[in-house]
Amino acid sequence: xxxxxxxxxxxxxxxxxxxxxxxxxxxxxxxxxxxxxxxxxxxxxxxxxxxxxxxxxxxxxxxxxxxxxxxxxxxxxxxxxxxxxxxxxxxxxxxxxxxxxxxxxxxxxxxxxxxxxxxxxxxxxxxxxxxxxxxxxxxxxxxxxxxxxxxxxxxxxxxxxxxxxxxxxxxxxxxxxxxxxxxxxxxxxxxxxxxxxxxxxxxxxxxxxxxxxxxxxxxxxxxxxxxxx
Amino acid sequence: xxxxxxxxxxxxxxxxxxxxxxxxxxxxxxxxxxxxxxxxxxxxxxxxxxxxxxxxxxxxxxxxxxxxxxxxxxxxxxxxxxxxxxxxxxxxxxxxxxxxxxxxxxxxxxxxxxxxxxxxxxxxxxxxxxxxxxxxxxxxxxxxxxxxxxxxxxxxxxxxxxxxxxxxxxxxxxxxxxxxxxxxxxxxxxxxxxxxxxxxxxxxxxxxxxxxxxxxxxxxxxxxxxxxxxxxxxxxxxxxxxxxxxxxxxxxxxxxxxxxxxxxxxxxxxxxxxxxxxxxxxxxxxx
Amino acid sequence: xxxxxxxxxxxxxxxxxxxxxxxxxxxxxxxxxxxxxxxxxxxxxxxxxxxxxxxxxxxxxxxxxxxxxxxxxxxxxxxxxxxxxxxxxxxxxxxxxxxxxxxxxxxxxxxxxxxxxxxxxxxxxxxxxxxxxxxxxxxxxxxxxxxxxxxxxxxxxxxxxxxxxxxxxxxxxxxxxxxxxxxxxxxxxxxxxxxxxxxxxxxxxxxxxxxxxxxxxxxxxxxxxxxxxxxxxxxxxxxxxxxxxxxxxxxxxxxxxxxxxxxxxxxxxxxxxxxxxxxxxxxxxxxxxxxxxxxxxxxxxxxxxxxxxxxxxxxxxxxxxxxxxxxxxxxxxxxxxxxxxxxxxxxxxxxxxxxxxxxxxxxxxxxxxxxxxxxxxxxxxx
Numbered sequence: 001x002x003x004x005x006x007x008x009x010x011x012x013x014x015x016x017x018x019x020x021x022x023x024x025x026x027x028x029x030x031x032x033x034x035x036x037x038x039x040x041x042x043x044x045x046x047x048x049x050x051x052x053x054x055x056x057x058x059x060x061x062x063x064x065x066x067x068x069x070x071x072x073x074x075x076x077x078x079x080x081x082x083x084x085x086x087x088x089x090x091x092x093x094x095x096x097x098x099x100x101x102x103x104x105x106x107x108x109x110x111x112x113x114x115x116x117x118x119x120x121x122x123x124x125x126x127x128x129x130x131x132x133x134x135x136x137x138x139x140x141x142x143x144x145x146x147x148x149x150x151x152x153x154x155x156x157x158x159x160x161x162x163x164x165x166x167x168x169x170x171x172x173x174x175x176x177x178x179x180x181x182x183x184x185x186x187x188x189x190x191x192x193x194x195x196x197x198x199x200x201x202x203x204x205x206x207x208x209x210x211x212x213x214x215x216x217x218x219x220x221x222x223x224x225x226x227x228x229x
Numbered sequence: 230x231x232x233x234x235x236x237x238x239x240x241x242x243x244x245x246x247x248x249x250x251x252x253x254x255x256x257x258x259x260x261x262x263x264x265x266x267x268x269x270x271x272x273x274x275x276x277x278x279x280x281x282x283x284x285x286x287x288x289x290x291x292x293x294x295x296x297x298x299x300x301x302x303x304x305x306x307x308x309x310x311x312x313x314x315x316x317x318x319x320x321x322x323x324x325x326x327x328x329x330x331x332x333x334x335x336x337x338x339x340x341x342x343x344x345x346x347x348x349x350x351x352x353x354x355x356x357x358x359x360x361x362x363x364x365x366x367x368x369x370x371x372x373x374x375x376x377x378x379x380x381x382x383x384x385x386x387x388x389x390x391x392x393x394x395x396x397x398x399x400x401x402x403x404x405x406x407x408x409x410x411x412x413x414x415x416x417x418x419x420x421x422x423x424x425x426x427x428x429x430x431x432x433x434x435x436x437x438x439x440x441x442x443x444x445x446x447x448x449x450x451x452x453x454x455x456x457x458x459x460x461x462x463x464x465x466x467x468x469x470x471x472x473x474x475x476x477x478x479x480x481x482x483x484x485x486x487x488x489x490x491x492x493x494x495x496x497x498x499x500x501x502x503x504x505x506x507x508x509x510x511x512x513x514x515x516x
Numbered sequence: 517x518x519x520x521x522x523x524x525x526x527x528x529x530x531x532x533x534x535x536x537x538x539x540x541x542x543x544x545x546x547x548x549x550x551x552x553x554x555x556x557x558x559x560x561x562x563x564x565x566x567x568x569x570x571x572x573x574x575x576x577x578x579x580x581x582x583x584x585x586x587x588x589x590x591x592x593x594x595x596x597x598x599x600x601x602x603x604x605x606x607x608x609x610x611x612x613x614x615x616x617x618x619x620x621x622x623x624x625x626x627x628x629x630x631x632x633x634x635x636x637x638x639x640x641x642x643x644x645x646x647x648x649x650x651x652x653x654x655x656x657x658x659x660x661x662x663x664x665x666x667x668x669x670x671x672x673x674x675x676x677x678x679x680x681x682x683x684x685x686x687x688x689x690x691x692x693x694x695x696x697x698x699x700x701x702x703x704x705x706x707x708x709x710x711x712x713x714x715x716x717x718x719x720x721x722x723x724x725x726x727x728x729x730x731x732x733x734x735x736x737x738x739x740x741x742x743x744x745x746x747x748x749x750x751x752x753x754x755x756x757x758x759x760x761x762x763x764x765x766x767x768x769x770x771x772x773x774x775x776x777x778x779x780x781x782x783x784x785x786x787x788x789x790x791x792x793x794x795x796x797x798x799x800x801x802x803x804x805x806x807x808x809x810x811x812x813x814x815x816x817x818x819x820x821x822x823x824x825x826x827x828x829x830x831x832x833x834x835x836x837x838x839x840x841x842x843x844x845x846x847x848x849x850x851x852x853x854x855x856x857x858x859x860x861x862x863x864x865x866x867x868x869x870x871x872x873x874x875x876x877x878x879x880x881x882x883x884x885x886x887x888x889x890x891x892x893x894x895x896x897x898x
Contacts, residue, residue, distance in 0.1 A: 084313035084471045132569040133597035135619035176299040194413045195276040
């Protein structure tokens with residue numbers, strides 16, 4: 001069974017351009033979502049991690065709670081927003097990749113934001129004071145904090161990517177799993193399993209696992225100092 | 230480690246990602262000029278593969294349309310219709326469909342085809358129901374024998390049909406012989422095969438999975454109670470001005486046409502030696 | 517000398533408690549100022565406020581004549597600080613040293629030139645490419661000092677930089693510090709617990725409970741503490757309560773509370789006082805060579821205890837009252853010091869400093885000795 005699954009996975013990779021298309025779509029959709037989450041979440045995380053204001057604790061708690069948000073609920077929320085009868089229905093974004101990106105962004109953001117805040121918070125205050133003492137301005141202090149906390153920030157991105165690329169409920173709901181358009185690996189797996197094609201589902205699962213392994217290995221091998229901070 | 234290996238701030242690092250964002254932002258924005266038809270259908274219909282032959286035949290006869298199918302549960306399909314997120318519904322829940330139309334969400338219900346359910350079970354047939362044509366009687370015997378039965382228990386069309394049959398048999402299914410999987414047809418069939426239990430399934434799914442279901446055979450078929458009528462409904466533009474009512478009508482008309490009915494009737498013949506869906510447009514169906 | 521930095525009425529509260537309340541503080545260009553005080557005296561807080569990395573709750577700070585606060589980056593760019601822990605950033609030693617220069621947007625080649633020269637000056641050239649977080653404590657603190665010095669600040673802040681170092685590294689660091697203070701034309705404000713380091717400073721400030729208790733030229737402050745607290749902080753081990761009985765010409769005779777003993781001091785004082793002198797200034801000689809009895813500040817004594825302090829011995833003597841002396845190892849051998857040995861202790865009148873016992877002494881002028889004594893004890897244990 002396992003051997004059969006493996007050989008099926010390999011032959012699918014070798015022979016079926018549709019599979020490659022699905023894989024590529026998964027990567028692009030989830031990658032875009034995580035990157036957008038990074039573009040929003042990292043600056044916001046810096047702001048939250050470095051500043052002290054009334055209600056900050058409540059905000060951080062809220063963000064951390066967001067990490068536990070079930071994907072289907074996020075999907076439902078984004079669906080209701082983008083539905084033709086919803087407030088953003090006129091944009092016609094339901095059942096598009098943009099909608100999937102939006103849903104995954106909502107899922108990835110608490111991860112990126114929450115872990116970034118934790119990372120920034122773990123940078124000793126004295127170190128940041130030292131940077132100020134050497135003449136750093138606000139922005140430079142923030143960049144230094146990011147540099148010091150980058151291991152955790154990278155972890156935040158990897159964790160976010162891991163969450164969204166493996167998620168099925170939300171993308172199924174807002175993407176519709178349209179073949180050749182919005183079908184991604186997880187929804188394809190879901191469909192195959194539903195049809196009883198367990199081995200095909202497993203094969204796709206193996207591909208997903210391989211991609212995750214490759215991504216994690218790549219992240220681990222990224223030498224400190226080669227990151228854009 | 231050499232110091233010059235630690236270059237900070239490289240814009241180049243971000244470029245691929247910016248490119249990716251742009252790609253996604255523009256991807257799929259091309260086909261706006263075509264007429265898109267959005268169908269909400271049940272997963273079992275979708276998974277049978279019917280749309281794989283139906284859609285190319287439709288677009289061949291009606292160029293200029295693109296059709297997309299959203300495969301969801303029966304309840305969700307109706308809800309999508311209520312929320313205007315589908316142009317056409319193709320579902321098999323006659324009472325719910327009529328309510329949907331009566332409430333003004335759909336224009337009219339068009340019977341299109343029916344498929345049938347079969348009672349499958351282990352070849353050893355401990356309840357001795359093989360060859361029967363009365364579904365309710367067969368269920369009664371299964372319950373009386375206390376033979377294992379797998380129910381989907383997921384409120385799907387199939388599950389509703391199963392409940393209807395239990396009611397006809399006058400049995401309240403409960404006990405250690407009655408198992409609820411809470412999953413789809415495929416998973417439930419597999420569970421039935423593993424446990425050598427009986428279950429109710431649509432013929433299409435059973436036939437397409439037969440190779441993976443050792444020991445499971447069709448035991449009871451042909452009872453009109455086991456027939457499953459499909460209807461197509463165009464979502465009402467009075468409730469949803471955004472829907473593509475013209476496309477929806479065109480699709481439904483084609484399904485009712487001889488060409489459409491022919492495609493439906495031929496589906497499955499080659500692979501399974503018999504039709505999986507019986508076209509019955511205009512007949513009102515056996516109910 | 518022109519004033520570089522000036523602070524007035526600087527106050528800081530922490531959880532409702534006043535932790536800093538400094539009426540006035542000035543640093544002139546090129547001047548070195550040392551802050552001493554027990555932990556929690558507010559030294560570090562004051563330093564961070566003066567360094568403009570934190571804000572005071574009230575008060576005014578002027579740098580080069582202009583009003584500044586933590587938002588005045590232009591002023592911060594003319595300062596630099598080294599904190600108690602080295603606080604090195606991720607990256608190489610050279611990266612760390614270059615940080616302040618990069619903040620000042622110096623040209624790339626100028627940065628590498630300056631980094632190279634400062635690393636050479638601090639004997640760190642061989643470590644330039646090492647990961648800064650793999651250095652020993654001494655190396656790291658030296659890098660931190662180089663990182664601050666390389667920007668050629670007009671004002672340098674050092675917060676107990678040698679505190680966390682082992683004695684050897686600390687001695688090396690003291691040399692670096694002395695060179696920085698003596699050879700750079702930089703004003704320095706530094707915090708230390710070490711009298712040896714405080715001695716480098718032009719001015720010395722003693723702080724307690726957020727306030728400046730005493731300030732003045734370092735040599736003068738070290739010689740003449742204004743109160744018991746200052747005396748303890750400045751290392752006066754012998755604190756003997758008494759009362760001035762005779763005011764002599766340019767000096768005083770103190771009747772010690774313990775027994776019929778008199779101690780002469782070259783400093784004038786009156787009323788209830790505490791006579792303070794350092795253990796290192798007590799001279800010991802053999803008992804048999806004792807001069808005529810009754811000569812000034814010479815007391816027959818018996819050795820009560822002998823404790824090693826590393827390079828020397830601390831000797832506890834019973835002269836009828838108790839005093840402590842410090843003798844070198846060869847000296848202790850020559851005097852054959854052991855518990856029970858009889859010696860003569862000489863306290864030079866020039867070494868005896870008298871501090872008044874303030875208001876409490878005035879009210880207790882008629883000899884409420886018990887209360888006085890308890891007060892003095894409490895201070896000496898603090």
